Amino acid sequence: MSGWIFLSGMMGSGKSTVGRLLAEWNGTALIDLDVRIAARANKSIPRIFADEGEAVFRRLEAEEAGRVIAHDKPTVVALGGGTVMNADTRRLLLEAGVLVTLDAPAGELAARLEGKGDRPLLMRGEAASILEGLLAERAEAYAECHGRVETAGRSVGEIAEEVAAIARANPIVVPLGKRTYRVDVAAGARARLPEHVSGAVLLVTDTNVDRAWGTEIATLLGDPFTAVLVPGEEHKTIRSVETIWDVALSAGLDRRATLVALGGGVVGDLAGFAASTLLRGVRCVQVPTSLLAMVDASVGGKTGFDRSQGKNLIGTFHQPTHVICDIDVLSTLPDAELRSGLAEVVKSAWLDGEGAVASLERDAEALLARDRSALERAVRASVRLKARIVASDERESGARMTLNLGHTLGHAIEAARGYSGIRHGEAVAVGMMKAFAVARGLGGRDADVNGARMKVLLERLGLPIDAAIDERTLAFVGADKKRASGKITFVVPGAPGHTELVPVGLEQIREFVIGGPRPLE
Ligand SMILES: NC(=O)c1ccc[n+]([C@@H]2O[C@H](COP(=O)([O-])OP(=O)(O)OC[C@H]3O[C@@H](n4cnc5c(N)ncnc54)[C@H](O)[C@@H]3O)[C@@H](O)[C@H]2O)c1
Numbered sequence: 001m002s003g004w005i006f007l008s009g010m011m012g013s014g015k016s017t018v019g020r021l022l023a024e025w026n027g028t029a030l031i032d033l034d035v036r037i038a039a040r041a042n043k044s045i046p047r048i049f050a051d052e053g054e055a056v057f058r059r060l061e062a063e064e065a066g067r068v069i070a071h072d073k074p075t076v077v078a079l080g081g082g083t084v085m086n087a088d089t090r091r092l093l094l095e096a097g098v099l100v101t102l103d104a105p106a107g108e109l110a111a112r113l114e115g116k117g118d119r120p121l122l123m124r125g126e127a128a129s130i131l132e133g134l135l136a137e138r139a140e141a142y143a144e145c146h147g148r149v150e151t152a153g154r155s156v157g158e159i160a161e162e163v164a165a166i167a168r169a170n171p172i173v174v175p176l177g178k179r180t181y182r183v184d185v186a187a188g189a190r191a192r193l194p195e196h197v198s199g200a201v202l203l204v205t206d207t208n209v210d211r212a213w214g215t216e217i218a219t220l221l222g223d224p225f226t227a228v229l230v231p232g233e234e235h236k237t238i239r240s241v242e243t244i245w246d247v248a249l250s251a252g253l254d255r256r257a258t259l260v261a262l263g264g265g266v267v268g269d270l271a272g273f274a275a276s277t278l279l280r281g282v283r284c285v286q287v288p289t290s291l292l293a294m295v296d297a298s299v300g301g302k303t304g305f306d307r308s309q310g311k312n313l314i315g316t317f318h319q320p321t322h323v324i325c326d327i328d329v330l331s332t333l334p335d336a337e338l339r340s341g342l343a344e345v346v347k348s349a350w351l352d353g354e355g356a357v358a359s360l361e362r363d364a365e366a367l368l369a370r371d372r373s374a375l376e377r378a379v380r381a382s383v384r385l386k387a388r389i390v391a392s393d394e395r396e397s398g399a400r401m402t403l404n405l406g407h408t409l410g411h412a413i414e415a416a417r418g419y420s421g422i423r424h425g426e427a428v429a430v431g432m433m434k435a436f437a438v439a440r441g442l443g444g445r446d447a448d449v450n451g452a453r454m455k456v457l458l459e460r461l462g463l464p465i466d467a468a469i470d471e472r473t474l475a476f477v478g479a480d481k482k483r484a485s486g487k488i489t490f491v492v493p494g495a496p497g498h499t500e501l502v503p504v505g506l507e508q509i510r511e512f513v514i515g516g517p518r519p520l521e
Helices: 015-026 033-041 045-052 054-071 087-096 106-113 120-124 127-137 139-143 156-169 189-196 207-220 238-250 265-280 291-297 327-332 335-352 354-368 372-392 399-404 407-416 424-441 447-460 471-478 506-513
Strands: 004-009 076-078 097-103 147-150 172-174 181-185 201-206 225-229 258-263 283-288 302-307 310-317 322-325 487-492 500-505
Touching (some): 004 015, 015 156, 033 045, 045 054, 045 120, 054 087, 097 156, 172 372, 201 207, 201 265, 207 225, 238 265, 238 302, 265 291, 265 310, 291 335, 335 354, 335 372, 335 424, 399 487, 407 471, 424 447, 424 506, 471 506
Parallel strands (some): 004 076, 004 097, 181 322, 201 225, 283 322
Antiparallel strands (some): 302 310
C-alpha cells in the first residue's frame, strides 16, 4: 500500500482505530482529520460547532482535506463522519487515493458511542435515531467510494485486512450515488467475479468468447444459465436481444437475478439492454473481453442495438453494478481486434490531454506486443477518464458528448457498410481523422499539426486513417442521435485535451470531408 487510504463512515464506525493499525502496517502515522482541524482552529470540534456552527466546520473540513492531500506524504487518513458530504471533497478524495466506507448499523454505533460526550451531532436527542437519520441523509455520499467494509461483529485486524485488500486492488470508481460501481482492472481479476453476482445468474457471451473463456467462467459461476450469441456487429440486433430475453424467461429468472456480459462491446451492449428491460430491470455485471469493451463500452451504462437506419438507435442507460477488466483475457483476442480497441484508447488519450497522449506515444509498440503492464496502463487511463466524464454527465447532455470524438462519421461508415467489413475501432480511427478535416474546415487553430500527430500515432498502431465517404454515408450522419434542429453536435478535435462541441450543418460536413457541394440528383 503506497498511496492514500481515506477511511470514511459514521462516528463510531472505527475509522481512527482501524486507521491506526493500517498506518502501522504501512510504517506511517495516521492523520486524523478532526485532530488537524482542531489544531488549526485552536479549539475542539464541539467548540467550533458551538461557536461557529456546522456550516463553518464543514468548510474547514473541506479545506483541511485539500491541504492534507496537497502537502502531506500519502498515508492513512481517518476522515470526519461528514467529510464526504461535500461533493467536491468527495471527488478529490476519490481521485487522489482509495476511499473506503466503514459500515455498522445505527444501533451498534449508538452502543459504541455511549458515554462519549464529545459528539456535537448526538447531543440533539436519542443517539440511535439520530444516527439512523444521519445514515439515511448520508447514504448517497457514503456509497460513492472504492469499497465498503462491514465492521459489526468483526475484529479490528479483520476490518483493516479487508480495507488493505481493497487498496491493493486499486479499483476505479464510477461515482453515481447509490448506483456507484467499481471497475477492477488487473490480471486475474476474473477470479473474484462470483463475489459480484447474486440471485440466479445468466451468462451472456458469443461463440468466440465462449470457446476461449466460457467453460472457466461458467465453472466459476457454478453452472449459470447461458445465452451464447452469434458474434459480430451485424448481429447486434433485436434478434440477439430476444435470444437473451427468451433464455432468461424460460429459466424463470426473477428480479434478483444477475446478467453477466462476457464479451466484446457487442455482447456488452446487448446484455446491458436485455438487463435494463427484463422484468423492468435486473443487475448486470460487465466482464469485457476485448480491449475496446474494456476501455469504453463496458463503462458508463449505454446499452442498445443497431437498426438498418443507423447504429445504436435503440437503447437505454442502465449502469452495470460491477465491471471486471481482466488483462489476461486479452491473450485470446485476435490482433486486428486489439488494434481496433487501440483506436478508442487514442480517443480517450486525446480527450484527456498532453500527458496521456505522450504516454501512449511511448507505449505504442509495447501495446502492439501485448505487454501486460502497458495494456493495464492504457485500460486504467481510459477508464479513469470515462468514469470522470460519466460522473459529471451521466445522460450525455454535455461533457459526455466529447466521448463521441470520431463516432459521428465512424458510425455512419459502419452503417453505410451494413455493419460488416470494418471494425468499430477502425471506423472510429477514420472518423477521428475526418473530424480533423472538419476542424480544419472550421478554421481550427493548428488543425493540420494536431491532425498530423494523431495520424502518425494511428498508423503506428496499425489503424486505418482514411476511407471513402460518399453521399450514402453522409445520409447516415444526418440520422445520427447527436443532431439537434438540423445541426449535428460535432466533436471537433484540437490539441490533446482541447476538444470542442460545435453545431455543424450537414452541408458543411459534406464540404469539409468530401469537398464541394451536394451533386445534382
Ligand atoms: N456502450 C458504449 O458506451 C459503447 C462504447 C464504445 C463502443 N460500443 C460498442 O462496442 C461494439 C464494438 O465492440 P468490440 O470491438 O469489442 O466488438 P465485438 O464485441 O464484436 O468483438 C470483436 C470480436 O472479438 C471477439 N472477441 C472478443 N473478446 C475476445 C477474446 N477475449 N478472445 C477471442 N475473441 C474475442 C468477438 O467474438 C468478436 O468477434 C460496437 O457495437 C460499439 O457500438 C459501445
